[in-house]
Amino acid sequence: MKEVRILYFTGRTWRPPYEADSCILPLTYGCTYHRCHFCNLYQNEPFGMVSLPEFEKNLDEIKSYQPNARRIFLTGANPFALSYEKLKPYILTVRDYLIKCQSIAMFASIRDIKNKEVWQLKKLRAMGVNGLSIGTESGDDDTLIVANKGYTSQDILEQCGKLDEAGIEYYFVYMTGLAGHGNGCRNAVNSARIFSKLNPYFISVDSLTLFADTKLYQLAQEGTFIPAGEKERLEELQVFIGNLQIRTHLLANTVSNFVPLTAYLPKEREKIIARLQYVIDTVPEEEMLAYRRNLRSL
Numbered sequence: 074m075k076e077v078r079i080l081y082f083t084g085r086t087w088r089p090p091y092e093a094d095s096c097i098l099p100l101t102y103g104c105t106y107h108r109c110h111f112c113n114l115y116q117n118e119p120f121g122m123v124s125l126p127e128f129e130k131n132l133d134e135i136k137s138y139q140p141n142a143r144r145i146f147l148t149g150a151n152p153f154a155l156s157y158e159k160l161k162p163y164i165l166t167v168r169d170y171l172i173k174c175q176s177i178a179m180f181a182s183i184r185d186i187k188n189k190e191v192w193q194l195k196k197l198r199a200m201g202v203n204g205l206s207i208g209t210e211s212g213d214d215d216t217l218i219v220a221n222k223g224y225t226s227q228d229i230l231e232q233c234g235k236l237d238e239a240g241i242e243y244y245f246v247y248m249t250g251l252a253g254h255g256n257g258c259r260n261a262v263n264s265a266r267i268f269s270k271l272n273p274y275f276i277s278v279d280s281l282t283l284f285a286d287t288k289l290y291q292l293a294q295e296g297t298f299i300p301a302g303e304k305e306r307l308e309e310l311q312v313f314i315g316n317l318q319i320r321t322h323l324l325a326n327t328v329s330n331f332v333p334l335t336a337y338l339p340k341e342r343e344k345i346i347a348r349l350q351y352v353i354d355t356v357p358e359e360e361m362l363a364y365r366r367n368l369r370s371l
């Protein structure tokens with residue numbers, strides 16, 4: 074009888090939409106931080122890591138049906154939190170099993186880069202680590218405080234500068250609406266200024282959705298956080314796009330965006346700003362609000 078083989082996962086598994094074609098391989102579960110005010114993703118899930126023997130079992134399984142896998146995405150909210158010494162044997166083990174693997178990607182926080190020296194980042198790059206999804210959310214210090222991200226715009230510059238030096242490709246997230254009503258334009262201008270000093274291969278755009286089990290929802294109920302309107306968010310996105318001064322891809326096509334958009338900037342800047350203006354001019358605010366009320370996850 075044929076042996077039944079499965080991949081073993083612990084806890085919630087979450088990967089970005091653009092990693093849909095990658096092999097998903099569990100390395101960690103939960104999040105080391107748990108304190109972002111908009112996030113309800115890994116609540117009550119303490120951070121942990123998969124043991125090396127378990128990791129190898131999963132790799133063996135992947136090898137059995139995809140021996141030529143080229144891209145691996147390691148799961149967990151931030152596997153890059155693991156120190157260089159802890160990460161190294163896992164990365165080398167991927168190379169042992171999947172000899173054609175070209176890149177090993179994962180989520181990382183700005184905080185997670187701090188614990189690594191540039192020489193360690195270079196070594197990780199040489200071992201195949203490439204493609205860090207970084208949930209920056211903003212580059213505006215006041216907004217980073219509202220979101221309780223635990224780092225500043227200066228930290229973003231310093232830590233991603235290290236990635237640039239090491240040659241590790243990374244992707245940013247920008248979240249419209251996060252600064253609250255009346256603050257989107259400031260957030261957009263300051264974030265575009267900071268992001269433009271770096272080299273994100275692409276920028277993924279989300280829009281804030283307030284879920285009942287988050288701190289920001291609670292603050293909104295108390296009246297100390299005033300949510301931005303839907304059209305206001307699209308205007309914020311126009312400002313963000315208008316102020317970006319780098320060549321990059323923009324992926325604003327996740328479910329939290331009322332208007333799904335992708336663009337290569339700056340080439341398609343005017344086209345995409347005009348498309349947003351058309352939606353602002355023609356779609357009622359209430360229709361956009363109804364869309365957001367029906368969202369069930371980030």
Ligand code: SF4
Pocket residue numbers: 104105106107108109112113114115150182208
């Ligand atoms: S946004 Fe990311 S880092 Fe922040 S609490 Fe959620 S999973 Fe953790």
